[in-house]
Amino acid sequence: MSALLRQTRLILRNDLRLLWRELRTGKLKIATSATLLALALLVLHAISILLFTHLQQTPPLGLEAGLWAFFGFLMLGASMNQAIGLFFERADFDLLLSSPVSTRAILLARIAVMSTGAFIGASLLLLPLLNGVIIGFSPMYLFGYVTWISLSIIAACAGVWLTLALVRLLGTRRARVWIQILAAFLGASVYLTFQIQNYFPRADKIAFWSALRTTADWLGFSHLARSGRGEPSELLILASVTALIAFLTARQLAKTFLTGLQESGVKPSRAPRTGGKTYRFSQGLARATFFKDLRLIVRDPLLLSQTLPSLMYILPAFLAFRQFGGTVILAPVAVVIAVQFSTLLADVAATGEDCLDLIRMSPSPETRLRLAKMAAGMALPLAASLILCLVIAAFGRPWLALLAFITGAVTASGCAWLSVARISPTPRKDLLNRNRRRTSITRNILVGILLIGASGGISLVAHGTLWFIGILLLGATALGVIACFTFVHIEEIADEKPLPSWHYPNATPS
Known part of the structure; x- marks a missing residue:
């Protein structure tokens, strides 16, 4: 095994351990109850398998493209949230860059961690659907896992590029604000897209879905749907595009951080004001x-x-x-x-x-x-x-x-x-x-x-x-x-209870 692979494996193992801790202690706590998570996956798998087994024909290509687009947006939002933390807020990045570990190993490990986080973020919904079509229609949908991994890598790389662009424009702190807003907006917009069409007339609803299919095809998600079905040419193109995007992202990251852009994390996002309005306590x-x-x-x-x-x-x-x-x-x-x-x-x-x-x-x-x-x-x-x-x-x-x-x-x-x-x-x-x-x-x-x-x-x-x-x-x-x-009157909150007297060796009994 080459030195680059050994170093990448070492950094990746540590970052994956930190990612697991974040999943256990984060807001969603998706790994807190293994029994509940396994039960939810079992129920979703049962519903998906029964649904696709009783269907007589495979889903339309446009529907599959729309689903891949939906999960792609979810992965992109998760990747942008991870990018700002991994590259600009985690305190170990300066130490890693100054260590004898190869810079390429560090950046490859971080991209792999972001891809893993994006992959896990879509697994609760995508895993039952994928297994359902594999059992219900054709084993060729096994290549959907290859498409899933490639899409998670592309989403992670896109998250890196968008994060770097926002940091250059706004600074680290303000970029963190807008990244979280953008991620939440992407999730809300997907929800609204699927909800608002329910209140359209039938003709407008057909036109709405036709426009969505055209947009998904223009963005390339129809190629993802074909690769998920196991078409060899589409799989080859997807693998080539994924490798190219990952290479360009790693190269840009190396160029960015080795030229000192990470120092923007400690610089103010805008110059302090020297004049203008002053605040006085006499105003109240x-x-x-x-x-x-x-x-x-x-x-x-x-x-x-x-x-x-x-x-x-x-x-x-x-x-x-x-x-x-x-x-x-x-x-x-x-x-x-x-x-x-x-x-x-x-x-x-x-x-x-x-x-x-x-x-x-x-x-x-x-x-x-x-x-x-x-x-x-x-x-x-x-x-x-x-x-x-x-x-x-x-x-x-x-x-x-x-x-x-x-x-x-x-x-x-x-x-x-x-x-x-x-x-x-x-x-x-x-x-x-x-x-x-x-x-x-x-x-x-x-x-x-x-x-x-x-x-x-x-x-x-x-x-x-x-x-x-x-x-x-x-x-x-x-x-x-x-x-x-x-x-309802103002209630004083009591301070922490004082320690008992035996905690104070010089205390005298009252």
Whole structure:
């Protein structure tokens, strides 16, 4: 075995071990319960095998091309997230480049790790489908595994190129933000693509799928579908393209990092401002707190990547109900957006791990600072709700738009107050991890009741049927919000319990 292969194997084994730990402890925790994962794979395999066994003909080439495109987008998003961590955030890259290990071995190992991560990310859905067509139709689909491996390598290389381009344009920190947003947007766009077409007329639906097939064929995914079927010429072309892309990617990475581009990871993404607006405490500490928390929310990649796509997921629900209520269905949607995201973002603004210490050390009244954090969490959701209400007003229902915005703002204020009244210091990376956050079941129940009452009441008023019940629900919701501000007071979070006296050898008994 050559020295290059030995060194590549050594680096790859270590990186794969780190990848496995990330899969076990990450957000998805896909390897935490082996029994549950095996059961899910077994059920999916059974469904896939039964489905393809009873089909009389093979799937159309366009459908297979669309599926390969779907999994390709999933792999690309996962690869971009991995690239920014492997090449710019992991602390061992400087040590590896300065070690006697070959640079080619390091870069080949990193590309292999990214390809493995992309391969594993699509395995839960792609593995049952592939095995189903192998058993149900033809053993020639075994070459789908070769196509799968090649597609994961191409997706990893594409993720590297896009990451390097974003880093050059934006800097490492800002590139990390936009990479996570782009990955989330790709996943949401695939979801929307398959959901929105369900609400088209039959003729438009046929044209929609025809356009998708044309696009997939233009992007080359039809060649992937043919190689997945085992056509020798397509397999040869795919292997050649994969090898060429991997070679060019490794060469570009070597050129990039050996010329010192990695130093951009410690450089500021933009030059500091020498002039312009200055911030003074004479403007008000509460105002400064509001704008500070608002900037942190806007710049936080975790929040942007997990909350912004949620707005896109509401669109299919709007299209589904539009045929029953028209544009007025935007009224309850505006209320839901205001309440749901205000509660989440106010919780994020208040529960940062250093938030409680800063509040206690501040000379400003504690209630004022908590209200400023609550307002920062409500600002963006209320802005999105206002846009929907303006659309309702433009379609001839201004009073409904005004009622919906007031209802959303009032209900959101009550729910946001529940979030800031009790602060549980939490690391910022774990703020959206429900398994690690110390949330109150009672608070979640109250938020759910207020959300149902507000959205249900505005729905009944918007449709005009049983409007008096809607008015009663809105009145009850308003009383619930008043009760939140009246009976839910600021609660001090106790510090960690002191150690017992035997931990202190010089302590004297009281």
